[in-house]
Amino acid sequence: MAKPFKIKGLKASQPVREAAGLILRAKLAEVFSYEDLVRAGDVDGVHDMRVGMKRFREALRLLRPVLPKAEAKQHMAWVEELNDALGAVRDPDVMSEGLAALAQEADLGPALEPLQQELAQRRSRRHDALVGRLDAIRKEKLQRKCGRFIDRLAAHRSRRHRETARRFAHQAIADRLMRAFALEEAARAPGAVEAFHRMRIAVKRLKYALEPFLGILPRIAKQSYGSVSDLQELMGQVHDCDVLEAAVSDFAAAGDGARRTAAERAIEGLHKRRQELYDATLVLLDTMAEQDFSRRLLDGLD
Numbered sequence: 001m002a003k004p005f006k007i008k009g010l011k012a013s014q015p016v017r018e019a020a021g022l023i024l025r026a027k028l029a030e031v032f033s034y035e036d037l038v039r040a041g042d043v044d045g046v047h048d049m050r051v052g053m054k055r056f057r058e059a060l061r062l063l064r065p066v067l068p069k070a071e072a073k074q075h076m077a078w079v080e081e082l083n084d085a086l087g088a089v090r091d092p093d094v095m096s097e098g099l100a101a102l103a104q105e106a107d108l109g110p111a112l113e114p115l116q117q118e119l120a121q122r123r124s125r126r127h128d129a130l131v132g133r134l135d136a137i138r139k140e141k142l143q144r145k146c147g148r149f150i151d152r153l154a155a156h157r158s159r160r161h162r163e164t165a166r167r168f169a170h171q172a173i174a175d176r177l178m179r180a181f182a183l184e185e186a187a188r189a190p191g192a193v194e195a196f197h198r199m200r201i202a203v204k205r206l207k208y209a210l211e212p213f214l215g216i217l218p219r220i221a222k223q224s225y226g227s228v229s230d231l232q233e234l235m236g237q238v239h240d241c242d243v244l245e246a247a248v249s250d251f252a253a254a255g256d257g258a259r260r261t262a263a264e265r266a267i268e269g270l271h272k273r274r275q276e277l278y279d280a281t282l283v284l285l286d287t288m289a290e291q292d293f294s295r296r297l298l299d300g301l302d
Contacts, residue, residue: 002048004055004211005030012166012216019165020063021154023212027056028150032143035134038086041127043093050086057083058208062172066163067153075146078137085130091243092123098244102266111262115251169213170301173221176206181294184285193242200235207232220300227288234281241274 005026010019030052037045057079064072096119103112137143180202186195210217210225245267252263288294 002030002034002051004052005033007212007215010165010213010215013164016063016163016165016168017066017153018155019168020066021150021152023059023063024056024150025147025154027052027059027212028143028146031056039131039134046086046089046093046127046130050083050090053079053083053086054204055208055211058205059212061205062209062212066168071149075142075149078140078142082133082137085126085133088126089123089130092119092126094240095119095244095247096123098240098270099248099266102269105269111258112248112251112266114259115248118251119247165213166216169209169217173206173209173213173301174298176202176209177294177297180206188282188285196235197239197242200232200239203228203232203235218300220297224293224297224300227284227293231281231284231288234277234284238274238277238281241270241277245270245274 007022007026010022031049034045034049034052038049057076060067060072060076060079096116099112099116099119180199183195183199183202186192187199189195207225207228210221210228214222214225248263248266248270252260
């Protein structure tokens with residue numbers, strides 16, 4: 001995963017709307033730095049632009065209380081559309097990589113090749129749609145318009161939003177921290193796929209709340225960010241297993257006996273991998289609980 005762009009000029013004591021402009025400017029530049037690679041169909045480029053877009057989208061969500069509502073809503077609309085288009089291309093890439101690993105581990109030979117071909121065709125169609133979305137953004141000059149919107153934030157000196165960047169960060173992180181770990185008990189239950197998914201999303205939002213402010217927060221925030229990132233990565237890999245299992249099951253249902261047999265073996269391998277990742281997730285959560293992670297982070301921010 002590409003590292004986030006550095007946010008230049010961010011200070012703990014500056015007004016939060018001014019800080020918002022600096023954060024969003026860096027995030028917007030990060031997104032479109034990968035555009036040429038994405039247009040060329042590069043797998044890593046799609047992944048990095050998608051991560052950059054998630055960072056930008058979550059920054060918009062996080063900073064929503066200090067943004068002009070009407071303009072922020074307009075920009076969020078095309079951001080969501082581009083994020084969805086990137087995800088639609090990235091999903092077949094992730095499934096294809098997972099399927100290839102499974103086929104090798106279980107020695108499935110060519111049995112799953114039709115599914116790989118189906119994923120490749122799906123990816124091609126979705127990549128065409130993604131390029132069309134990027135063309136529309138360029139034609140409508142949405143990146144430039146968003147840049148001007150952000151520049152106005154960075155130059156803003158309103159009395160209305162005089163809260164400091166650091167204080168805003170403390171409150172936002174505390175809110176997302178409590179939301180994420182309020183879901184832990186339900187997510188730990190065996191077979192609780194939906195609850196696990198909800199916690200995964202909440203942990204990801206906590207990560208993206210920490211990330212822009214690391215340069216102005218106490219050391220405990222930097223230490224906590226590493227744990228949150230590890231947790232989000234493990235939970236994401238568990239979720240990838242669930243998505244791939246659904247795809248393999250659909251593939252098996254539409255095929256003959258040989259296909260079903262290969263799919264069953266693939267699903268057995270997926271279950272094993274998922275269990276290992278799920279167990280590792282619980283170990284990390286247990287370690288964070290033993291270290292009193294939430295309290296230490298909250299106390300460190302105050």
